[in-house]
Amino acid sequence: MTPTLVIFAVGVLIGVPVAFALGFSGAAYIVLSEKARLTVLPTVLFGGMDSFPLLAIPFFIMAGDLLARSGMLDRMIGLAMAAVGPVRGGLAHVNVMASMLFGGVTGVSLADTAAIGRTLVPSMVKEGYKPGFAAAVTASSSVMGAIIPPSVGMLIIAYVYGGSLSIGKLFLAGATPGILIGLTMMITVALMAAPRGFPKSDAGWSLVVILRQAWRAMLGLVVPVVVVGGIVGGLFTPTEAGAVAVAYSLVVGTLLTRSLGIRDIAASLLISAKTSGLVFLMLAAAKLFAWILVINLVPQQLGEVLKGYIDSPQTFMLAVMLLFFVFGFVIEGVAAMIMFIPIIAPLAPHFGAEPHHVALVILMSVQVGLFTPPVALGLFIVCPFAGCSIKDAAIEVIPFVIVIMLITLLVVFVPGVAMWLPRLVGY
Amino acid sequence: MAGLVRAIEYVVVLMMGVITGVVIAETVMRGAFGVSLIVTDELSRYLMVWTALLAAALLVYEDGHIRITLLPDALGPVGGRIVYALSQLVVIAFLVAVIVASVMIMPSITRQNTVTLHLSMAWFYAALPVSSALMALFALRNLIVKLREPIKPATPALHR
Numbered sequence: 001m002t003p004t005l006v007i008f009a010v011g012v013l014i015g016v017p018v019a020f021a022l023g024f025s026g027a028a029y030i031v032l033s034e035k036a037r038l039t040v041l042p043t044v045l046f047g048g049m050d051s052f053p054l055l056a057i058p059f060f061i062m063a064g065d066l067l068a069r070s071g072m073l074d075r076m077i078g079l080a081m082a083a084v085g086p087v088r089g090g091l092a093h094v095n096v097m098a099s100m101l102f103g104g105v106t107g108v109s110l111a112d113t114a115a116i117g118r119t120l121v122p123s124m125v126k127e128g129y130k131p132g133f134a135a136a137v138t139a140s141s142s143v144m145g146a147i148i149p150p151s152v153g154m155l156i157i158a159y160v161y162g163g164s165l166s167i168g169k170l171f172l173a174g175a176t177p178g179i180l181i182g183l184t185m186m187i188t189v190a191l192m193a194a195p196r197g198f199p200k201s202d203a204g205w206s207l208v209v210i211l212r213q214a215w216r217a218m219l220g221l222v223v224p225v226v227v228v229g230g231i232v233g234g235l236f237t238p239t240e241a242g243a244v245a246v247a248y249s250l251v252v253g254t255l256l257t258r259s260l261g262i263r264d265i266a267a268s269l270l271i272s273a274k275t276s277g278l279v280f281l282m283l284a285a286a287k288l289f290a291w292i293l294v295i296n297l298v299p300q301q302l303g304e305v306l307k308g309y310i311d312s313p314q315t316f317m318l319a320v321m322l323l324f325f326v327f328g329f330v331i332e333g334v335a336a337m338i339m340f341i342p343i344i345a346p347l348a349p350h351f352g353a354e355p356h357h358v359a360l361v362i363l364m365s366v367q368v369g370l371f372t373p374p375v376a377l378g379l380f381i382v383c384p385f386a387g388c389s390i391k392d393a394a395i396e397v398i399p400f401v402i403v404i405m406l407i408t409l410l411v412v413f414v415p416g417v418a419m420w421l422p423r424l425v426g427y
Numbered sequence: 428m429a430g431l432v433r434a435i436e437y438v439v440v441l442m443m444g445v446i447t448g449v450v451i452a453e454t455v456m457r458g459a460f461g462v463s464l465i466v467t468d469e470l471s472r473y474l475m476v477w478t479a480l481l482a483a484a485l486l487v488y489e490d491g492h493i494r495i496t497l498l499p500d501a502l503g504p505v506g507g508r509i510v511y512a513l514s515q516l517v518v519i520a521f522l523v524a525v526i527v528a529s530v531m532i533m534p535s536i537t538r539q540n541t542v543t544l545h546l547s548m549a550w551f552y553a554a555l556p557v558s559s560a561l562m563a564l565f566a567l568r569n570l571i572v573k574l575r576e577p578i579k580p581a582t583p584a585l586h587r
Contacts, residue, residue, distance in 0.1 A: 015499040016514040017492030019483075024521040041528040042555050049476045052468055055450060058443065058475070236454060243450040269443040270436060270482075276475075277482030278492060335493045374497060 001296045004029040008289070018335040019282040026288035035295070044291065048284030052239055053163070056155050057279060059242025062272040063223075063249045064106030064145075069264045070253035072220035073115050076101040079213040084186070086205050089198035091124045092137050092189045099141040100182035101217065103148030104224030107155075108275075109333075109370055113142045113378050117385035125386060127199045132392030135385075136371070139378030139393070140400035141185055143367040146333075148178035149228050150245070153366075155238065156279060156334060157359045160286065160341045165355055168232040169427040173360050173418045175228075177411050184403045192399070219252050232425055282338045290342035299346035307350065316351035317412045320344060320358060321365045325405075328369030332377070336366050356422070357415050364408045371397050428568060432488055435481050435561070442478045446471045465543045473541070473551040480558035487518070488565040504578050515570040522563040529556040 004025050011021035023045075030036050067073075080097035087093060095116060102112045116138050124134040146153040149171035158165040192198065214221075226248070227241045236244060253260030293299065310316050323344075327336035341362065348358045371378040372394070379393045386393070411418045453467040486492050494514075499507045529552065539548040 011514070011517055012495055013498050014510045014514050014517075015494050015496055016517045017494040019492055020518045020521050023525075024517050027521055027524045038524065038528045039532045041525055042532055042552060045525065045555060046476060046552060049479055050472050052472055055446070055471055055475055058478075059447070059450070062447065236458070239450065240454040240457075243447065243454045246447055247451045247455070266440050269440045269447070273439045273443040273478050273482040274486060274491070277479045277484075278486055280475075280479035281483040282493070330497070331495060332493045 001029075001292070001298070003032060004292060012331075018331070018339065019278075019285045022282065022285035022289045022339070026285065026292060029292050041288070044288045045284045048287035049280045051159070053155075053237070054159060054280065054283070056167075056238040056242040057152055058272040058276040059239065059246050060107035060150050060152050060155070061275050062268050063242065063245035064108065064111050065268045065271055066246065066249035066253055066260065066265070067105050067220060067223070068102075068111065068115055069260055069268065070249060070257045071259050072105055072217075072252070072257075073098065073102050073112055074119070075213070075217040076105075076220060077116075077119065079210070079217040082206070082210045082213040086201060086203050087190070087193075088200040089189050089193035090201050090203075091120060091127060092129065092133075092193075092198060093186050095120050095124070095134075095137050096141040096182055096185045096189065099138075099144050100148070100179065101221065103144035103178055103182075104150075105220045106145045107150040107152035109143045109146040109153075109367060110139075110378050110381060111142070111145050113139060113381045114385075116142070117382040121382060121385045129198065130392075130396070131386040131388035132396045133196075135379060135382045135388050135393040136396035136400060137185075137189065138382045138386075139371040139376070140397055140404070141182065142378060143370055143404065144178050144182055146367060147174045147181065147364060149174050149224055150241070151363070153334065153337070153363050154359065156283070157337060157341060157363060159283060160290075160338055161345050161355065161359065165359060166427060167238040168228070169356050169422045170359060171228050172232065172422040172425065172427070173356055174363070175224075175421055177360065177364060177407055177418050180410070180417070181404060181407050184407060185400060188399050188403055219256065223248070279334060279338075282335060286338045286342065289339075293342060294346075299343055302343065303347050303350045306347065310351055313351055313353040314413060316348070316353050317358060317361050321361050321408055321412060324362050324365035325368055328366035328375070329372055330374065331369070332375050333366035333369055336369075337362060354415070354419075357411075357419065360418055361408060361412055364404065364411065368401055368404050372401060428488075431561075432485065435485055439478055439481050439485065442474050442481075446474050446478065469541050469543050473544075476551060477554040477558075480554045481561070484558045484561040484565060487562045488569075490569060508573060508578070511573055512570055515566050515573075518566045519563050522559040522566070525559045526556045526563075529553075529559070 007028050008021055008025035011024055012018060027041055030038055077094060077098045080094040084090060084093040084097055098116060099112055121134045121138055125131050151174055154170045154174065158167055158170060223245060227245055230236050231238055231241050310319060324336060327340060348355055369375045373390055376390060379390050383390055383393055449467055450471050453464050456462045456464060499510045502510055533549060536552045537547050537549040541548055
């Protein structure tokens with residue numbers, strides 16, 4: 001067992017892609033231990049990818065991408081502009097609120113980062129915001145995409161967890177913390193606005209404009225209601241909900257906004273296939289690795305060791321939160337979840353932690369890494385649009401890191417914040 | 428090589444489109460008329476394995492799989508190159524293992540039939556050796572391209 005872990009760790013360190021490091025060390029274990037024949041390799045890998053529930057992943061990626069291409073993000077920005085544009089620091093508020101609204105359309109973080117980077121960020125810089133701040137607020141607010149339902153991250157967690165989690169319950173649990181992150185980020189912007197001299201536009205409020213923009217954005221705003229409502233109401237499975245979302249976005253994009261062409265659809269199919277390829281390969285390889293951990297009783301032994309230090313669900317969750325915060329910091333959220341949930345998940349019952357609650361805390365914790373160097377995928381996407389260095393933006397993200405950490409801590413210590421909604425509908 | 432990549436892209440887009448169409452049709456049929464297309468489940472699952480693996484091969488070509496580059500980046504141009512070569516060799520070694528193991532089990536897989544599609548499972552298991560071979564080819568290509576690059580001192584990003 002130990003050589004397998006060493007091979008894995010060395011592989012990841014020298015830059016072997018995570019999926020292949022998992023697969024290689026798994027194959028090495030099979031050869032070295034002689035506990036199984038190498039011929040289990042294709043069976044386990046194929047089995048790790050052959051799953052109807054997993055199809056929800058490409059569908060939700062596609063639906064979010066198609067709706068963004070249909071101009072739905074622009075309509076969200078329009079609504080946010082009408083609602084919060086007139087206050088001091090208006091564009092920064094619009095940036096956060098548009099990500100919050102679009103979070104209900106997309107299932108992934110960073111889906112809106114490039115688009116907002118292209119549209120809002122240059123205007124922010126022109127109005128006098130520091131480029132680093134414009135980049136930081138864009139990258140950090142886009143993490144709501146993965147927390148507000150629908151969420152591809154939650155689909156991945158549910159699969160790695162081994163099918164014992166309810167997608168409907170997880171989706172509902174993410175809604176309140178996701179919205180709280182958005183609101184707290186807006187409060188943070190409001191607190192900075194006066195001391196940092198954020199610009200204020202001359203535009204005033206108009207209820208008519210707000211309602212008109214809300215009507216235009218309605219096509220996108222109904223997506224989370226239909227998707228989550230359909231799953232929770234037992235109307236369709238998550239995979240079917242994903243297919244419905246794709247069908248809906250095709251109708252919206254081709255017939256209503258008429259902004260989707262055949263090239264857009266092909267590009268969307270390719271993007272969702274590639275993102276799924278990335279995730280599926282890691283999931284399949286992780287299946288092999290998880291199987292090796294289980295037959296060697298690693299989770300049990302780890303549980304015994306930890307029992308000496310952890311005495312309540314809260315301490316367990318706090319440990320999980322810090323662990324995944326660090327993992328997300330140095331690895332990358334999805335890879336970190338796929339690698340370490342198979343070890344963490346079996347431990348949760350030992351400490352009386354509710355699995356959906358744990359899953360949500362893990363998802364929220366890894367998000368921070370999306371905008372903190374060294375990984376900071378979000379900053380790498382948005383900084384070119386802002387014309388700043390990663391270093392400039394890295395200082396500006398600190399308040400937003402604190403926001404996400406605080407909301408995650410709130411979810412850890414006051415589970416009701418997340419779980420009231422699933423409880424309300426009877427989960 | 429670019430032509431091969433383009434061809435894979437077309438196949439991936441086509442298969443992803445078929446999967447999406449089939450599942451949408453199934454969902455609508457079931458929701459509206461209470462009828463189920465029997466083949467949907469198997470067809471979409473198995474096609475997705477092909478799609479995901481071929482797309483994963485495209486990502487190997489683009490060097491797009493998630494990896495940690497802290498150490499390679501810190502080692503400088505020569506050390507980074509050695510470590511990169513080593514990492515690509517690990518990738519290729521794993522892929523060769525998958526190909527060998529897949530070929531070994533093919534005879535028994537060929538005898539298995541899918542439940543609703545009336546096709547041999549071999550058609551779908553073939554996704555593993557075929558895409559592994561493509562991935563190994565792309566990894567080898569990336570390795571050769573990298574090793575042929577002239578070594579020059581790293582320029583700071585700002586001056587590029």
